[in-house]
Amino acid sequence: MTLTPREAHARADAAAPAVLWLDSPDRPDARVPVGDADVDLLVVGGGFTGLWTALRALERDPGRSVLVVERDRLAEHATGRNGGFCEASLTHGEANGQERWPDEYAALERMGLANLDEIEATVARYGISCGFERTGQLSVATRTHEVDLLEPSVPGFLDATAVQAAVDSPTYLAGRLDAEGCAMVDPARLAWGLAAAAESLGARIAEDTSVLRLRRRGTSVEATTSHGVVRARQVVLATNVFTSLLRRMRARVVPVYDHVLATEPLTAEQRAALRWTARFGVADSGNLFHYYRLTADDRILWGGYDAVYHFGRGMAPGHEQRPATHRLLAEHFYATFPQLSEVRFTHRWGGVIDTCTRFCAFYGLAHRGRVAYATGFTGLGVGASRFAADVMLDLLEGTPTERTRLAMVREKPLPFPPEPFAWVGIQLTRWASARADETGRRNLWLRTMDRLGLGFDS
Structure with missing residues (x-):
């Protein structure tokens, strides 16, 4: 079954506005404040x-x-x-x-x-139970111009058949697994x-x-x-x-909000439909990219893409829930994994990241x-x-x-400009980055930012 955007949005809206990792009975009691x-x-x-x-x-x-x-x-x-x-x-x-x-x-x-x-x-020395797994990370190309970024001539490159055998998504055109450079943790x-x-x-x-x-x-x-x-x-x-x-x-430093969805635990049949037997994390190769992984209880955590900057370096608890972004993430999830159309989301949240140039x-x-x-x-x-x-x-x-x-x-990074220039520059960079993802070409604005060593990311 293929979900319509409206159905995907409803799935995102139905998720609890809570952080998966913190929504745990094992969360320690708060330590008491300190005085002098x-x-x-x-x-x-x-x-x-x-x-x-x-x-x-x-x-x-x-x-x-x-x-x-x-x-x-x-x-x-x-x-x-x-x-x-x-x-x-x-x-x-x-x-x-x-x-x-x-x-x-x-x-x-x-x-x-x-x-x-x-x-x-x-983690081993102190017996920290955090699900540490040295699984590596799979980078995937979902657009034709991203394939070359994964260096097809270098050993370890995965063509469409090979990468879809590792994780089955019709959107994958190529991949590369960094087996040593990343671990998954809670x-x-x-x-x-x-x-x-x-x-x-x-x-x-x-x-x-x-x-x-x-x-x-x-x-x-x-x-x-x-x-x-x-x-x-x-x-x-x-x-x-x-x-x-x-x-x-x-x-x-400016604050950027990143948003995440987490699914219900997958059944054995749903895991088999994905072919995702190794537990590596996955990230696609766009400027605006998704990152996703399996949790210890076989949920898919799905986040990224829509980094959001609020005017005036704004930070507030209300920014952690952004329906437009969670709905967009849901659309992208079901487009990536159409075989999981029956899977629902249980958690949705956001958090603020410290980004510099x-x-x-x-x-x-x-x-x-x-x-x-x-x-x-x-x-x-x-x-x-x-x-x-x-x-x-x-x-x-x-x-x-x-x-x-x-x-x-x-060395120190170059500072961000004051408002309104920071907001205008960041919005222009986000627009140009999305455009580059579609066309495979970095426009004059992005090339200028590259030459100056400036950027905006999350």
């Missing part, structure tokens, strides 16, 4: 970046006192709302890395794979496990604790919170897209070297956040390392 405290290291933010920083800080120096403060709940935002693709790439993919840092890309690729290996080892459970691991080493974690301002006090930094004052020898800012405590950062994280120090930050991950922070934690700890130690010598670490 004195610590060696204060970590602001309870997502992947902050939790990895706390854990790595204590693994590197077990004697230090570490406090993590989160204004909401652990994993509540980008960390608990993504697709669970834990990629080795530190540069938002090979093409972006090769274009921006060709001389050091081999080192970046090596470090990224080592970082993914270390994530896998951490991102919320990974975060909860990292928090428990850090606490097992002595970290304190407080939720419902906002940091309102930072200021230097002699050799320490004083953080005024919603419940007291924390004095710290060093501070790590892991707030990503949320309001930075450093004014200089606010123009370099170079598409991957950037780093720095403030307050005379006592405060470190990392932000701008642009949707690939599940794996890269661990690398970022080590970069920030290296920067705070003040001793150069292979990581801190990287141009990627030393």
